[in-house]
Amino acid sequence: MTDAPSLRFVVPAGIDDPRRVSGGNVYDRHIRDGLRRRGWDVDVCEAADAEGAASVLGDAADGSRVLVDGLVAGWAPAAVEEAARRLRLTVLAHMVAAAFPDATDAAIDAERRALASAHGVIVTSAWTAAELARRELADPDRMVVAVPGTLPAEPGPPPPRDGELLCIGVIAPHKGQDTLLSALGRLRSEDWRCTIVGSTDAFPEFAAGIARQATALHGKVRLTGVLEDRALDDAYRRCALLIAPSRVESSGMAIADARARGIPVLGAETGGIPDALAGGGGMLVRPGDPAALAAALDAWLADPALRARLRREAHAARATLPAWQDTVTRVADVLEAA
Incomplete structure (x- = not known):
């Protein structure tokens, strides 16, 4: 009998808070719950800021498998760089921070550092992978696309109003x-x-x-x-x-x-x-x-x-x-x- 695969999943604080609905949180919850249904031992660690991210990365056991939400990774690129030296660390990038019109040089540099240090990068669309590569923020050979899934839903009757x-x-x-x-x-x-x-x-x-x-x-x-x-x-x-x-x-x-x-x-x-x-x-x-x-x-x-x-x-x-x-x-x- 083999041990269940284990994972430390570092996510933004409030992943289950209904007042903080976001596509990233929904995606993270589906990954957490889906892996658990497959028998994985998933330790979800929430981080509210760079200090929290550094803490949950710092106390992960050497050689352990860690998945870090890209939003959290961008808060604490130095902690991600350090952790990647001793952990099997993957970043889950929901977005390209550098593509936002108000992106600062510091945010773009943090994104680049975090993605460059990760052993692998999971992205949620082919566009994200292409954009990260175009901006030279991540190595194309280390990126894998995992598009969001959908839940089964029955289409209802046509709505009474087309407007x-x-x-x-x-x-x-x-x-x-x-x-x-x-x-x-x-x-x-x-x-x-x-x-x-x-x-x-x-x-x-x-x-x-x-x-x-x-x-x-x-x-x-x-x-x-x-x-x-x-x-x-x-x-x-x-x-x-x-x-x-x-x-x-x-x-x-x-x-x-x-x-x-x-x-x-x-x-x-x-x-x-x-x-x-x-x-x-x-x-x-x-x-x-x-x-x-x-x-x-x-x-x-x-x-x-x-x-x-x-x-x-x-x-x-x-x-x-x-x-x-x-x-x-x-x-x-x-x-x-x-």
Whole structure:
């Protein structure tokens, strides 16, 4: 009888906090739970800052297997460099910090140092791998792509309103909710409503601006904050079209969830979004361009044939989506080889 594989998984604090919903946290939870179901002994260690990251890395036993969320690795590159000398250390990179418009030289250098020292790097999209390589932030030979999986979901009946729009993601500049609201103000039709779901805590000044923009649209936009499972399922059931107006996006967990339900997606042509929509059932527009987004929304609202085609494609694409067990298998293979 062999011992169960063991792993120390270093993640941001609050991974299970419903008020801190993020694609990275959802992904990390699926990896944690999936490995445990396979018999792995997974020790999850939460870190809130660089000091916490250094502490949980520092007391890991020599030669042990460690997976570090890329957000945490970026907080403590020196601790990652030191730990990699004595641990089998892999970094899980959900994003490319250097791709954000407000990325500082210090943040980019921290990302480079952490990724360079890791024995392996797991990324969540082909775009992330290509972008890290293009920016010379990680060695292509040490990167493995493990795209987010999807949970089985039955598509519901067509929503009663074709203008029921949904946008999900933390309220933040890189998610582009300001672009969406500017586009909504340009629409020719009045037959629409938009629900925007996401935490306002990360960027409160930006979120306050989004609230002002929404108010100016005379009650047609609803800001819900974070929604937990049942309420989020209800939002998807009412949704006719998911909108992903991001300026920067590695893959997009909300896109995967919409795809699993056969919901068409209107996304910005940036990052990993085009790859996520490659199976059909989506439209792409230039990121940060309210006029282009408004034109696509006008087309959706005005053209029944377009809506029917996108719905058919979205339903057909469900059969091509990866399951979370596929993602876990990919991650497990990388960790076993570390």
